[in-house]
Amino acid sequence: MPVAYGVHEIFYAHNRTEYHIFSDLNKKAPFTKDSDLTFVLVTDAPFYNEIADPEKYRTWGIEVSYGVYIKPFKVTHVDGGIKVAYKAIAPFYIEDKYTHFGALTPDIKNYISVPTPIMVFGYTDYDNVMFKTNSIYRISEDEAMQAVDLFETFGQMDDAFSSSELPSELNSIPHNTFQTDRNTNKGYTISYIKKLIKDSGDQSVPGSKEYKRTLFASIFNFISSDFIKLRGIWSCLTPIYFVPVDQIVLELLSRITEEVNSENDIKTRMNKRLGNQQKEFVLREKMRAIQDMLSELQVPLEEDDYARALKDPVLSQRYPESIKTLIKDETKRASEMMQASPEASIARTYISLLKKLPWRVTEREFLDINRAQETLDKHHYGLEKIKERILEYLAVLINLQKIKDKQTTKIAIPGKPSKEIDLSLFKEDDDSKKTYNNVPILTLIGPPGTGKTSLAKSIAEALGREFIKVSLGGVHDEAEIRGHRRTYVGAMPGKIIKAMNKVGVSNPVILLDEIDKMASDMKGDPASAMLEVLDPEQNANFQDHYLEHEYDLSKCVFIATANYIEGIPHALLDRVELIELQSYTLSEKVHIARNHLIAKVLEQTGLDDKKFSISDETLKYIIKHYTQEAGVRGLKRILDQLARKIILKSMKNKKLKSFEIKIDELTELLGVIKYKEDTPEEILDAGVVNGLAYTPYGGSTLQIEVTTYPGKGELKLTGSLKEVMQESAQIAITYVRANAEKFGIKDFDFETNTIHIHVPEGAVPKDGPSAGVTFTTAIISALSNRPVLGEYGMTGEITLTGKVLPIGGLAEKSFAAVQKQLKTIFIPHENIRNLKDVSDEVKSELVYVPVKKYEDIYNVIFLGKKPEEKITFKLEK
Incomplete structure (x- = not known):
C-alpha cells in the first residue's frame, strides 16, 4: 500500500439529516475507541490515483468504487466536519458503492455514513466486512x-x-x-x-x-x-x-x-571482501585469549637451575645457543599441550634432559705425569709393561691438552672450583669442527679379575677426571647405544648420553666394559653404533636418536675392556689400541692379597689386623687349593668368607682378642679343598698328551686322549668340540696317514679300525686350531703304542704338510703350564717374539722349544733326539 497513514477531513453537507448525525458528538465516540472494529473508507475515484488505468476494473459498464480498510487512531472535531487520523489495513474495490452501502443499512449496529462531494465514509464490523456474500469483492469464508x-x-x-x-x-x-x-x-x-x-x-x-x-x-x-x-x-x-x-x-x-x-547475500559479499584479513585477526585474537586463559590455569613453576643459569652471564655459557633455542621451542610446544596427556609428559622429560646434560661443563684436569705414575703404582702391583704403556698414552694426552689449553677459553664456575666451562666444546664454526682428538682408544684385554676396571679407574684418578662405567655385555640392540626415537612409548636416550647425564661433565673417563660381548641380531648391530663413539673423527658430532641433537664426545677418554680378542668386531679393532693383561702369578697374587685385598676386607668388615692374621704360606695354600683363576676376584671372595667366619667367632667368644688363620684350620673355615695340586706323571698312557689352551678366563691344560678299536675306519670325536677344532683333528689324522711309514705306523690298518679322539671336560665347549700338534702327537702315540713323557706340553696349528703355524695367548698358556708343573713346552717358531709378553717368573720355570715343522716335535718326543733350539730364562733377583 502506498499510504499507511492518512488524514481525511469530512465536511458536513447542507442536508439536515447528515448534519444531525454529526452534530451529535456521542455518535463519534466509536472513532476514539481502540476496538476490534474494522472501518471502511470508500471513494468513487481511483484511490490517490495509484491505479493508472481504472477503466480495466470496470465490468459491463458498472461503476467501480475503490476503498481501503482502516484503523482510526484520532478523531478531531473541526469547523464543518471531523478530522480522522487512521492506519490503512488493506485496499479493496466494489463494483457498486450503493450495493455496498445497501448491505450496511443504518439499522445495523455501529453503522454511520456521511455522503460528501467526493467520497463516502463509513465503518462496520468484522463479520459484515469480511463475510458479506452479496459483495463481489468479498472473499469466501x-x-x-x-x-x-x-x-x-x-x-x-x-x-x-x-x-x-x-x-x-x-x-x-x-x-x-x-x-x-x-x-x-x-x-x-x-x-x-x-x-x-x-x-x-x-x-x-x-x-x-x-x-x-x-x-x-x-x-x-x-x-x-x-x-x-x-x-x-x-x-x-x-x-x-x-x-x-x-x-x-x-x-x-x-x-x-x-x-x-x-x-x-550482501553480508556474504561483504564478509568475502573482508575475508582472510578479518578472519586472521579474529583467530589471532582468539588464540591470544586462549593462551591467556591457559596461562592463568597453569600452576606457576618454581624457577629451576636452568632459568637461574640463563640469568647468570657466566653459567649461561654452559649451554650452546642451539640448545637454548631448542629448549625454548620445546617448552613453548609443551605449554600448548594438555598437561595430563602422555605427550606432555614425554615433552617435559625431554626438556628436563636437555637442561641437565653437562654440555660445556668439564672437570679441571691434573696434567702431571708424575702424579699419574704414583697413582698407578699405588693401586696396582706388577704390570710394569702395562703401566709403561698407559703412561705413554697419558703423556700424549697431557701434552696435547696443554697445547689446547693455550688455544681454548675456559671459564671457572663460581662455587665449584673443580668445574669449568670449556668453550671449545660444541663448536659453532665449521673450521673448529674439523679438528678432532687423535689420541687412540685403549682396549684392555685379559681374563676376569686381572685389574682392567681398576686400571681404568686409576687412569681417571691420575687425570683428575670423573669416571663412569658403561656395561656393554649382552647388548644386542643398536638403540641401547644411540637411544630410541621419541615417537616410541617408553623411549630413552642411549647408554652414552645416559652416562654423560649421570656423570655431570663432558670430559669423563668412560669405561666401555666387555666390548667383546656385544651381539648382533635383527634389531641392529651395536658394534657399528660404537664406531661413531670411538672414532675421533666422528665423536665430536655423536648423534643420539632420543636427543635429536649432536653431542660432543671429543673431550672424553674412552677405555674399553675385553676378555677375548677374537670377540671384538674387526671394525672396532681398527680404531683401538690393544693392551693385554696377563694372568697373575702366584707371587703376584700373594703380594696383591697382602697389600690390597686384605686391607680392603678389613675396611669393609671392621676387623683389625690382630683378628685377621694370615701368613704368606697360608695365602699360597688358599690360592692353590681354593682358587683357580687368572685374576684375584675369587681370592677376594675367599678372604671375605674368612672375615665373616672370624667375626662370628669373636661374637660367640667375647674373650677372642686375636686370631691367626693357619693352614690346618682352613678346612674348618672354608671346607674341603676345591682343587688338588697336580702331581705330574712321569710317563703318560699311550695316546695321552698334554695340550695347552687359551680361554676368555685364562690359560688351561688339556689332556687329549686317543684310542683305537676294530671298526669301519671311522674317526670319532667327543668332548664338545666345535667346528674349527674338529677340522684340526681331521687334518691331524690325514697328516698321520699320509706319513704313516715315517712315523713308524705303516702296519696299522686304518680301514678296519676306528680312531676315537676325546678331549676331557666334555661339558665345556672347545674350539680353535692350536691343538693341531697335540692331536697329531696323541694319534701317533696311540697307533704306535708309544707313551709320551708327562713333563711335555705343546701348542700349535698344523697343516696337511706338517707345518706348525703360530697361535695366540702364549702368556696364558705358559702360566697354565707352570700350574700343571710342566717343564718343556713346544711352541711355533713364529711365537718366539711373544715370549717378551710372558712374565719373567713364569718363563724362568719353563723350557721353550720352538718348532717350524711337526717332525721337530716327533724327533724329540718319539726318537729321543735333542731339540735343534730351546729357550730358557733365569729369574733376576
Whole structure:
C-alpha cells in the first residue's frame, strides 16, 4: 500500500439529516475507541490515483468504487466536519458503492455514513466486512479460514525469520507521517506478531469467529504497518482483489524470504571482501585469549637451575645457543599441550634432559705425569709393561691438552672450583669442527679379575677426571647405544648420553666394559653404533636418536675392556689400541692379597689386623687349593668368607682378642679343598698328551686322549668340540696317514679300525686350531703304542704338510703350564717374539722349544733326539 497513514477531513453537507448525525458528538465516540472494529473508507475515484488505468476494473459498464480498510487512531472535531487520523489495513474495490452501502443499512449496529462531494465514509464490523456474500469483492469464508490457518501455523513456528535476520526497517516503527498517537501506533515485528497470534489463540477458542477475527485483524495490522516499506509492496497488494488470500500470504512470505536472502547475500559479499584479513585477526585474537586463559590455569613453576643459569652471564655459557633455542621451542610446544596427556609428559622429560646434560661443563684436569705414575703404582702391583704403556698414552694426552689449553677459553664456575666451562666444546664454526682428538682408544684385554676396571679407574684418578662405567655385555640392540626415537612409548636416550647425564661433565673417563660381548641380531648391530663413539673423527658430532641433537664426545677418554680378542668386531679393532693383561702369578697374587685385598676386607668388615692374621704360606695354600683363576676376584671372595667366619667367632667368644688363620684350620673355615695340586706323571698312557689352551678366563691344560678299536675306519670325536677344532683333528689324522711309514705306523690298518679322539671336560665347549700338534702327537702315540713323557706340553696349528703355524695367548698358556708343573713346552717358531709378553717368573720355570715343522716335535718326543733350539730364562733377583 502506498499510504499507511492518512488524514481525511469530512465536511458536513447542507442536508439536515447528515448534519444531525454529526452534530451529535456521542455518535463519534466509536472513532476514539481502540476496538476490534474494522472501518471502511470508500471513494468513487481511483484511490490517490495509484491505479493508472481504472477503466480495466470496470465490468459491463458498472461503476467501480475503490476503498481501503482502516484503523482510526484520532478523531478531531473541526469547523464543518471531523478530522480522522487512521492506519490503512488493506485496499479493496466494489463494483457498486450503493450495493455496498445497501448491505450496511443504518439499522445495523455501529453503522454511520456521511455522503460528501467526493467520497463516502463509513465503518462496520468484522463479520459484515469480511463475510458479506452479496459483495463481489468479498472473499469466501473458506478462503479467509485458509489465510487464518496459514498465519496460525506461522505463529507456531520457531523463529524462522528472527528479527535479527531481517532488514532493520522491518523491525522498526514506521515513520509517523501524519497525525497519529505514538502510544497506539506501534510497529509490529515478526516476533511481536507471532506473540500476538499466540496470545490471541490462548485467549480464544480455536475455530471460533472471535479467535479468527482477532487473528486476522492482527495479521493485517502487521501487513499494513511492517511491510509498507518493502520495495514493490504496491505491486504485491494491487491484485488483492482478484486472488485468494492464501496466495497473497504466500507472496508476502516469499517477499520476506527474498529480502532476507538479499540481505544475507550482501553480508556474504561483504564478509568475502573482508575475508582472510578479518578472519586472521579474529583467530589471532582468539588464540591470544586462549593462551591467556591457559596461562592463568597453569600452576606457576618454581624457577629451576636452568632459568637461574640463563640469568647468570657466566653459567649461561654452559649451554650452546642451539640448545637454548631448542629448549625454548620445546617448552613453548609443551605449554600448548594438555598437561595430563602422555605427550606432555614425554615433552617435559625431554626438556628436563636437555637442561641437565653437562654440555660445556668439564672437570679441571691434573696434567702431571708424575702424579699419574704414583697413582698407578699405588693401586696396582706388577704390570710394569702395562703401566709403561698407559703412561705413554697419558703423556700424549697431557701434552696435547696443554697445547689446547693455550688455544681454548675456559671459564671457572663460581662455587665449584673443580668445574669449568670449556668453550671449545660444541663448536659453532665449521673450521673448529674439523679438528678432532687423535689420541687412540685403549682396549684392555685379559681374563676376569686381572685389574682392567681398576686400571681404568686409576687412569681417571691420575687425570683428575670423573669416571663412569658403561656395561656393554649382552647388548644386542643398536638403540641401547644411540637411544630410541621419541615417537616410541617408553623411549630413552642411549647408554652414552645416559652416562654423560649421570656423570655431570663432558670430559669423563668412560669405561666401555666387555666390548667383546656385544651381539648382533635383527634389531641392529651395536658394534657399528660404537664406531661413531670411538672414532675421533666422528665423536665430536655423536648423534643420539632420543636427543635429536649432536653431542660432543671429543673431550672424553674412552677405555674399553675385553676378555677375548677374537670377540671384538674387526671394525672396532681398527680404531683401538690393544693392551693385554696377563694372568697373575702366584707371587703376584700373594703380594696383591697382602697389600690390597686384605686391607680392603678389613675396611669393609671392621676387623683389625690382630683378628685377621694370615701368613704368606697360608695365602699360597688358599690360592692353590681354593682358587683357580687368572685374576684375584675369587681370592677376594675367599678372604671375605674368612672375615665373616672370624667375626662370628669373636661374637660367640667375647674373650677372642686375636686370631691367626693357619693352614690346618682352613678346612674348618672354608671346607674341603676345591682343587688338588697336580702331581705330574712321569710317563703318560699311550695316546695321552698334554695340550695347552687359551680361554676368555685364562690359560688351561688339556689332556687329549686317543684310542683305537676294530671298526669301519671311522674317526670319532667327543668332548664338545666345535667346528674349527674338529677340522684340526681331521687334518691331524690325514697328516698321520699320509706319513704313516715315517712315523713308524705303516702296519696299522686304518680301514678296519676306528680312531676315537676325546678331549676331557666334555661339558665345556672347545674350539680353535692350536691343538693341531697335540692331536697329531696323541694319534701317533696311540697307533704306535708309544707313551709320551708327562713333563711335555705343546701348542700349535698344523697343516696337511706338517707345518706348525703360530697361535695366540702364549702368556696364558705358559702360566697354565707352570700350574700343571710342566717343564718343556713346544711352541711355533713364529711365537718366539711373544715370549717378551710372558712374565719373567713364569718363563724362568719353563723350557721353550720352538718348532717350524711337526717332525721337530716327533724327533724329540718319539726318537729321543735333542731339540735343534730351546729357550730358557733365569729369574733376576
